[in-house]
Amino acid sequence: MPKYMQLKQEILTWLDSGRMKPNERMPTEHEIAALFQISRQTVRQTLGELEKEGRLYRLQGKGTFVSQPKTRPFQETQTIGMITTYISDYIFPHIVRGTEGALRSRGYSLTLSSTDNDKNKERENLESLLAQPVRGLIIEPTKSAQGNPNLDLYLSLQVHDIPFIMINERYPELHCPCLKVDDESGGYAAAKHLIDLGHRNIAGFFKTDDLQGANRLKGFIRALREHQLPLQQYTVTHYTTETKSTVPYDAALSMLRQQERPTAFVCYNDELAVRLLEAARQTGLSVPDDLSVTGFDDSWLSTATEVKLTTLTHPKTDMGVRAAELLLDLIQGRVEDAAKDIVYAPELIIRDSTRSLL
Amino acid sequence: MPKYMQLKQEILTWLDSGRMKPNERMPTEHEIAALFQISRQTVRQTLGELEKEGRLYRLQGKGTFVSQPKTRPFQETQTIGMITTYISDYIFPHIVRGTEGALRSRGYSLTLSSTDNDKNKERENLESLLAQPVRGLIIEPTKSAQGNPNLDLYLSLQVHDIPFIMINERYPELHCPCLKVDDESGGYAAAKHLIDLGHRNIAGFFKTDDLQGANRLKGFIRALREHQLPLQQYTVTHYTTETKSTVPYDAALSMLRQQERPTAFVCYNDELAVRLLEAARQTGLSVPDDLSVTGFDDSWLSTATEVKLTTLTHPKTDMGVRAAELLLDLIQGRVEDAAKDIVYAPELIIRDSTRSLL
DNA sequence: AGTCTCATCTTGTACGTACAAATTATTGGC
DNA sequence: GCCAATAATTTGTACGTACAAGATGAGACT
Numbered sequence: 001m002p003k004y005m006q007l008k009q010e011i012l013t014w015l016d017s018g019r020m021k022p023n024e025r026m027p028t029e030h031e032i033a034a035l036f037q038i039s040r041q042t043v044r045q046t047l048g049e050l051e052k053e054g055r056l057y058r059l060q061g062k063g064t065f066v067s068q069p070k071t072r073p074f075q076e077t078q079t080i081g082m083i084t085t086y087i088s089d090y091i092f093p094h095i096v097r098g099t100e101g102a103l104r105s106r107g108y109s110l111t112l113s114s115t116d117n118d119k120n121k122e123r124e125n126l127e128s129l130l131a132q133p134v135r136g137l138i139i140e141p142t143k144s145a146q147g148n149p150n151l152d153l154y155l156s157l158q159v160h161d162i163p164f165i166m167i168n169e170r171y172p173e174l175h176c177p178c179l180k181v182d183d184e185s186g187g188y189a190a191a192k193h194l195i196d197l198g199h200r201n202i203a204g205f206f207k208t209d210d211l212q213g214a215n216r217l218k219g220f221i222r223a224l225r226e227h228q229l230p231l232q233q234y235t236v237t238h239y240t241t242e243t244k245s246t247v248p249y250d251a252a253l254s255m256l257r258q259q260e261r262p263t264a265f266v267c268y269n270d271e272l273a274v275r276l277l278e279a280a281r282q283t284g285l286s287v288p289d290d291l292s293v294t295g296f297d298d299s300w301l302s303t304a305t306e307v308k309l310t311t312l313t314h315p316k317t318d319m320g321v322r323a324a325e326l327l328l329d330l331i332q333g334r335v336e337d338a339a340k341d342i343v344y345a346p347e348l349i350i351r352d353s354t355r356s357l358l
Numbered sequence: 359m360p361k362y363m364q365l366k367q368e369i370l371t372w373l374d375s376g377r378m379k380p381n382e383r384m385p386t387e388h389e390i391a392a393l394f395q396i397s398r399q400t401v402r403q404t405l406g407e408l409e410k411e412g413r414l415y416r417l418q419g420k421g422t423f424v425s426q427p428k429t430r431p432f433q434e435t436q437t438i439g440m441i442t443t444y445i446s447d448y449i450f451p452h453i454v455r456g457t458e459g460a461l462r463s464r465g466y467s468l469t470l471s472s473t474d475n476d477k478n479k480e481r482e483n484l485e486s487l488l489a490q491p492v493r494g495l496i497i498e499p500t501k502s503a504q505g506n507p508n509l510d511l512y513l514s515l516q517v518h519d520i521p522f523i524m525i526n527e528r529y530p531e532l533h534c535p536c537l538k539v540d541d542e543s544g545g546y547a548a549a550k551h552l553i554d555l556g557h558r559n560i561a562g563f564f565k566t567d568d569l570q571g572a573n574r575l576k577g578f579i580r581a582l583r584e585h586q587l588p589l590q591q592y593t594v595t596h597y598t599t600e601t602k603s604t605v606p607y608d609a610a611l612s613m614l615r616q617q618e619r620p621t622a623f624v625c626y627n628d629e630l631a632v633r634l635l636e637a638a639r640q641t642g643l644s645v646p647d648d649l650s651v652t653g654f655d656d657s658w659l660s661t662a663t664e665v666k667l668t669t670l671t672h673p674k675t676d677m678g679v680r681a682a683e684l685l686l687d688l689i690q691g692r693v694e695d696a697a698k699d700i701v702y703a704p705e706l707i708i709r710d711s712t713r714s715l716l
Numbered sequence: 717a718g719t720c721t722c723a724t725c726t727t728g729t730a731c732g733t734a735c736a737a738a739t740t741a742t743t744g745g746c
Numbered sequence: 747g748c749c750a751a752t753a754a755t756t757t758g759t760a761c762g763t764a765c766a767a768g769a770t771g772a773g774a775c776t
Contacts, residue, residue: 002728
């Protein structure tokens with residue numbers, strides 16, 4: 001931690017502990033520099049920040065003084081903001097339940113908003129939250145593979161000292177803590193499972209406007225390459241949020257009607273897997289007899305279908321709980337910003353939607 | 359005027375005149391220093407202030423960039439609180455999505471918390487929200503059939519001029535607006551449907567710690583009485599939140615194993631209906647051949663099962679949207695507190711889980 | 717075409733020096 | 747004891763030097 005930040009923490013301790021009273025004169029810049037064996041300029045940088053934040057006031061030639069505390073009638077409940085892409089019944093309720101429960105048990109409240117996976121709405125959300133007294137943020141990135149035009153607002157969060165963490169993925173140019181699934185190893189495991197079952201003609205469908213999809217695809221391709229399996233033109237179907245209702249379904253129908261059709265599908269998530277079960281049904285194919293299908297996330301969909309899906313797990317509630325705990329640790333200064341990420345290893349859950357060709 | 363302030367004025371001229379566009383890279387610190395014949399440290403002081411003020415953002419090793427202008431004037435976001443019983447993947451995400459979308463499009467944010475259907479936690483939630491600057495509340499009552507020990511806090515809301523509405527049910531002693539389903543007519547319609555199909559031995563299962571269940575039971579009984587059907591000892595099974603995993607299932611098993619067993623079940627909701635499909639399966643009975651089953655709420659469960667459920671609808675997202683709109687009308691004084699409730703008439707959706715005996 | 721290494725560029729941290737500007741303390745004269 | 751002048755103290759401005767850390771681009775290699 002930079003020296004000017006360490007000094008800041010120390011001075012904040014003086015202020016918060018009551019050791020320095022309002023309007024009391026602080027030690028001079030020279031004295032503080034000598035006390036901590038640092039340069040006067042470094043001290044000035046620290047004092048400058050505390051002044052900007054309203055904790056101190058400085059008078060040229062006179063000294064540096066402690067500001068009066070803001071008068072507060074009672075201890076306000078502190079609020080944590082959560083930005084999600086969708087409020088859906090997929091896996092979102094589990095994550096939010098985990099977070100809300102963890103926050104409530106520690107006296108925090110939760111503000112929830114969604115971006116509908118749209119960068120402009122993400123911007124509006126961030127601006128809205130910057131205008132509120134939120135203590136920290138848990139953010140699910142919006143189309144994480146499509147850059148970050150709202151980087152200025154994320155940097156604003158840092159400037160305003162609003163800690164935030166990210167879940168499911170993180171914008172590459174940000175360095176906040178992140179909780180996510182090892183998507184590449186999940187993609188690999190799904191493909192490997194099918195290869196082990198004897199499948200050689202495997203098609204993958206990935207929503208690549210977010211990094212999760214991009215990483216799952218990466219793992220998928222790596223598994224095929226390691227087993228010297230050919231990458232045909234249709235082996236990978238890319239789609240985006242906007243085309244998720246049409247592109248993968250149509251592509252699946254098309255390839256299933258070919259003479260040399262795939263014997264297995266690796267899907268970006270359970271939602272798509274269920275939808276492609278329907279595509280198989282429509283072309284007269286039976287799952288898993290004629291076509292094996294895998295999903296991701298182990299959502300309620302994976303066991304709601306007639307054919308229970310083979311899928312990769314997602315931590316869900318635990319991610320929500322640990323996200324809240326990690327953010328509160330950041331807020332309360334118990335960890336440094338560069339705290340280690342939490343990366344969940346997805347576990348392959350083998351159910352009834354995959355079958356051996358051997 | 360200090361050089362760092364002169365430079366700041368100059369740069370603000372660049373920004374305000376449109377000469378520098380959002381996300382455009384500024385000249386480097388070195389270049390600015392050369393341009394103005396001042397030191398790099400002086401430049402850094404200026405850029406640091408502009409960063410704190412949100413006009414620029416800086417990336418180590420990359421450059422200094424112009425921030426996006428705020429998309430709307432600095433406007434404090436007002437917060438609406440929502441108290442739900444559970445954050446689950448049942449129908450809750452639909453309601454919340456409707457509410458959050460409606461609020462966000464009107465410049466409000468949403469704070470979410472849950473009571474886990476527990477009166478003590480309801481109290482904690484209310485106290486927490488009373489300590490926050492929320493503008494209004496949308497509340498799902500907790501065990502609405504078991505009185506209201508937290509009435510004092512609801513009166514506090516009124517004293518503090520915090521408008522609130524209720525969804526799904528309302529505590530009888532409160533007079534806030536309410537959005538709900540006509541549960542009694544739903545219970546009646548489910549029973550009537552089965553009677554019309556020729557069923558005469560119908561069992562009902564109702565969670566009666568909330569008024570929804572109590573009202574559904576009321577309709578169920580009214581339908582049987584109107585058709586002179588006998589009310590046997592087992593015709594009605596009551597259960598509560600705490601016993602929902604055991605009492606109805608065990609009761610169903612017990613009655614299905616009797617000689618004179620029921621030929622139809624009316625269930626409190628889809629969640630129970632799905633569970634009792636399993637009870638039928640366990641006693642070797644086929645749905646709907648041997649046993650007809652109905653649910654409530656038309657949740658994702660109703661079509662996820664192998665046998666698609668006959669069920670009654672719940673407005674879900676529309677309830678969330680209209681709840682938000684109604685509350686904002688209250689807040690903005692466009693309606694009086696005793697505004698009319700919104701009562702949805704449930705629609706019977708006939709699917710595959712009910713069969714005629716005729 | 718992709719990857720790796722290395723040089724260069726750019727911001728970030730830290731320190732030292734020098735002087736300006738405002739305030740306070742000391743000293744000498746009356 | 748009071749007052750003016752001066753010195754000392756303290757914050758403010760400015761600059762220079764050095765190195766760290768992150769990003770980028772060129773070139774070599776596969």
